[in-house]
Amino acid sequence: MKIGILGAGSMGAALGKLWAALGHEVCFGVRQPVGEKTAKRLSALGSSVRTGSLEAAAQFGDAVLIAVPWEATEKVVRSLAGHLVGKVLIDCTNPISPDLSGLIIGHSTSAAEEIARWAPQANVVKCFNTVGAGGLHDARYGDHSAAVFVCGDDEAANKMVTHLAEGIGFEVIDAGPLAEARYIEPLALLWIHLAMRGKYGSKIAVKLLRR
Numbered sequence: 001m002k003i004g005i006l007g008a009g010s011m012g013a014a015l016g017k018l019w020a021a022l023g024h025e026v027c028f029g030v031r032q033p034v035g036e037k038t039a040k041r042l043s044a045l046g047s048s049v050r051t052g053s054l055e056a057a058a059q060f061g062d063a064v065l066i067a068v069p070w071e072a073t074e075k076v077v078r079s080l081a082g083h084l085v086g087k088v089l090i091d092c093t094n095p096i097s098p099d100l101s102g103l104i105i106g107h108s109t110s111a112a113e114e115i116a117r118w119a120p121q122a123n124v125v126k127c128f129n130t131v132g133a134g135g136l137h138d139a140r141y142g143d144h145s146a147a148v149f150v151c152g153d154d155e156a157a158n159k160m161v162t163h164l165a166e167g168i169g170f171e172v173i174d175a176g177p178l179a180e181a182r183y184i185e186p187l188a189l190l191w192i193h194l195a196m197r198g199k200y201g202s203k204i205a206v207k208l209l210r211r
């Protein structure tokens, strides 16, 4: 699959590296495609990934991951909306304040729904926002696989993201339509507080048990 990744920070780089290792074609979209910082960062991701502008990555991917800070998300998505028509737009963002204390939006909307408003012809799918970037490379916890939640309004798009998440070892919880992101995003804030402000550390993951 061709995957464009907007942002080569902690989340973008970790997911891009894993998908490239599975044989997917990955193109990172960054603000400064040329330069020492980008070259250094991307050399660590393997020779098979390519780098270009944000526009180039949006054009490249059949699926496009948005992995920039929340405060940059609206500008990036709106500016690329024309390149995202008919594409699967994977949203791993969390609309949190820069000091991680709380959600900036929630209850009656979500980051995922706002992104769908800014790119109305993309098929937005929420996923990966409840997993720490440092834990993406190994979803196994003893006998269990950590869970990620997938929600979105297009069944084929949800299936594509499910395939990408299962490919890197996660159990996928089908959370239903995109509006369920209103409840998945607060869960990520709980993860952040437990991992970074509480006593549990950043190697924790979410699991859904049932019988």
Ligand SMILES: NC(=O)c1ccc[n+]([C@@H]2O[C@H](COP(=O)([O-])OP(=O)(O)OC[C@H]3O[C@@H](n4cnc5c(N)ncnc54)[C@H](OP(=O)(O)O)[C@@H]3O)[C@@H](O)[C@H]2O)c1
Residues within 6 Å of the ligand: 006, 007, 008, 009, 010, 011, 012, 030, 031, 032, 066, 067, 068, 069, 070, 072, 076, 092, 093, 094, 095, 096, 128, 129, 130, 131, 132, 133, 134
């Ligand atoms: N880190 C985690 O464990 C984690 C887990 C779940 C979800 N998330 C969510 O994932 C998203 C990305 O988080 P992250 O930790 O990967 O962030 P990060 O490490 O700070 O990386 C952010 C990336 O976005 C780029 N960027 C920043 N501002 C931009 C702008 N105005 N226009 C274009 N690109 C811009 C940065 O580029 P430069 O290098 O050029 O600055 C960088 O490549 C966030 O919404 C976060 O809430 C993070």
